[in-house]
Structures are given as C-alpha cells and as structure tokens.
Amino acid sequence: xxxxxxxxxxxxxxxxxxxxxxxxxxxxxxxxxxxxxxxxxxxxxxxxxxxxxxxxxxxxxxxxxxxxxxxxxxxxxxxxxxxxxxxxxxxxxxxxxxxxxxxxxxxxxxxxxxxxxxxxxxxxxxxxxxxxxxxxxxxxxxxxxxxxxxxxxxxxxxxxxxxxxxxxxxxxxxxxxxxxxxxxxxxxxxxxxxxxxxxxxxxxxxxxxxxxxxxxxxxxxxxxxxxxxxxxxxxxxxxxxxxxxxxxxxxxxxxxxxxxxxxxxxxxxxxxxxxxxxxxx
Numbered sequence: 321x322x323x324x325x326x327x328x329x330x331x332x333x334x335x336x337x338x339x340x341x342x343x344x345x346x347x348x349x350x351x352x353x354x355x356x357x358x359x360x361x362x363x364x365x366x367x368x369x370x371x372x373x374x375x376x377x378x379x380x381x382x383x384x385x386x387x388x389x390x391x392x393x394x395x396x397x398x399x400x401x402x403x404x405x406x407x408x409x410x411x412x413x414x415x416x417x418x419x420x421x422x423x424x425x426x427x428x429x430x431x432x433x434x435x436x437x438x439x440x441x442x443x444x445x446x447x448x449x450x451x452x453x454x455x456x457x458x459x460x461x462x463x464x465x466x467x468x469x470x471x472x473x474x475x476x477x478x479x480x481x482x483x484x485x486x487x488x489x490x491x492x493x494x495x496x497x498x499x500x501x502x503x504x505x506x507x508x509x510x511x512x513x514x515x516x517x518x519x520x521x522x523x524x525x526x527x528x529x530x531x532x533x534x535x536x537x538x539x540x541x542x543x544x545x546x547x548x549x550x551x552x553x554x555x556x557x558x559x560x561x562x563x564x565x566x567x568x569x570x571x572x573x574x575x576x577x578x579x580x581x582x583x584x585x586x587x588x589x590x591x592x593x594x595x596x597x598x599x600x601x
Contacts, residue, residue, distance in 0.1 A: 338491040342371065345485045349375035356381040356445055358437060358455040358478070359409070360390075361398025363506050364489075365456035367496045368482060372454070373407055381450060382407055385414045385437045388524055389511035391531050393538070401503070412440050417524070425522050427466075429513060434472035442476050458482035460489045507544040507559075508596060515549050529554070529582045536578050540571065544594050547579070553586035554579050560593035 349355065349372045357372055359365045359382035372380040384398055402409040414436040416422040422432040441453050455473060457480040473480065482492065496504035513522045515530045526549055533547035533554055544559035556579075558565075566572045566589050576587040 333490045333494055335494065338487070338495055341485045341487050341491065342495055345371050345481055345487065346375050348481050348484060349380075352376065352379075353451040354379040354381075354449070355452040355454055356383055356441055356450045358441060358453075359384050359398065359402065360456070361394060361401060361503070362456070362509055363496060363503055364458050364482060364492055366401065366501055366503055367492050367499070368454065368456045369402075369407060370405070370496075370499055370501060373405070378408060380408060381444075381448075382409045383437075383441050383444065384409060384411045385440070386411050387414045387433075387511070388417055388527055389433070389513040389522075391512060391534065393535060394509070410444065412444070414440060417522075423522050425513070425516055425518060425520055427518050428468060429522070430466065431468035431472050433511065433513070434469045435475070438472055438476035438478050441478070453478045454481055456480075456482060458488060458492060459486050515547060517548070517550065520549070520551065529584070532582050533579045536575060540575060546594055548590075552584060553588060554582075554584045555588045555590055557590045557592075557594040563589070563591070563593050 355372055355376060357365065357369055357380065359369050361384070369380070369382055382402055384395075384402070386395060399409065399411070414433075416433045416436040419432050419436070422429055422436075438453070438455075444450065445453055453476065455469075455478050457469060457473070459482065461469070461483070470480075472478075487495075493504050512527050512530050512534075516522050516526070530547050530549050533556075534545060537545040537547065537556070537558065542558050542562055542565075544562070546557040548555040548557065556575075566575075572589075579587045
C-alpha cells in the first residue's frame, strides 16, 4: 500500500477525480478472489461494501461486530440496510469487554477493540477460505494521531482499499450519494466507549447511561451529538449550528432533566459544540 496517502487529506471535492478513484477501487476488488469486510453501517464501510458487492457479488462477505459499545439502534439500522441490499452479512460478538486492557481505557483502547474484531475476522477467513480481509479506513484517517487501528490492522493483515485509492470523506459521501446510499449524509460516529476520557474506566452501566443520553438527543432531532461521560456529570456536544436549539427553555429542560434521571448529578452543554477529534482544531 502506498504511504504517501497519509500526507494528502481530502478536503475538497473534484467529482471527476472521485470517479476515477472509484474505478480504481473496483479494479482492486475485482482482483480479489474473495473478501470479508468489517462493516458497521457507517458511511465509509457501507460505501466500501457497496463497491465490493458490485465487483465480487457473493464472494464478498460483511462482518458486523455486535459489541456493547455499539448502540442497539445503530446495530439494527446496519443489519436492516445490509438485508435490504441483499448483502451477505455475518454478525459476530466481540470480546473486548472481557479484556482488562480495554476496560481500563489508558489510551490504547481502540487498539484492543480493533484487535478483537480483526482476530475474529481472521478466524472466519481461515475457516471459510476467504482470501482478503478489509476495513473502511480512508485517506482522512491520517489525521488520527494514534493510528491504533492501523497498528491492529497491520498485525492481522487487514487491507484498507479506501486508503489505497486515496479516497477521503468528502469524496466517499459524494460517491455514496451518487449510488443512492441512504446514509451518505449520516453524521460521523464513534463507538460509545469513546465518550469516556482517557483513564476513566469503561463499564457496562456507564455505557448504558451514555447510550440512553444519546438516544434522547437523537429522538429530539439532533444530527451530530455526543454525550461525554465524566463520572457524575454528562457533557453534551452537538453540532455548532444546532447549539441555538438549547435557547428554547422547554427543550433544554426536557433534555437535561431526562439525562439527570439517568443517574447524573449535572448536565453541561458544551458551548463550543461537537468537534471531530481527528481533525486539526
């Protein structure tokens, strides 16, 4: 895989260039005898799955990790979409929550999470004669200062075709819309365990609080949101353009009181709004 992609963030859209990159992506998949893709229902893995199935048909298998860190609503949506498309989908349960190194959340949590998934994928590939394993890392992921997912992927020989073709987020969203994929405008999402500050232990009870708080925000129509868990208080982030919605006292009181009822003693609305932690601030 070319390494120069990590110095080429895709921040603008050239539709013709994006189409050429997609053709390259199809060529890559066509050359694979078979492939299994880590699928989450997010924009990147869904687009990757769509192109792979177009190129390989039944020789493409999707593997969806059912983990406590994945909201039930996200799991349901991912399953439904794959079924609607007629894609081959396998749901596996990962075991990262049995790993103390993951739970203590000391800065390498993502590595242990990815390792748990990729290990399961490798076991599946070995027992079903699948030749290639892939995941949805894309060009803009070069902004991630930890590169922990890349480390785990390299250890299990998981390829990243979106990076190989230098496809970035803006291009992937455009190409997804061209394919009429319904999640092309879906907000960026990370697992629920990412709502815990480094060094704060991840527990199932606290995870349930976070999930309930975010489902509440979702039910009130927020597009981009996070409910950050800080022991006894919840810090709410929404897209900057959505912050003014909290000027409505009825909405503000409804949301804060419901989150307090989850067991928090304080609810804070971050005045800066949501910021992608992988992009320069």
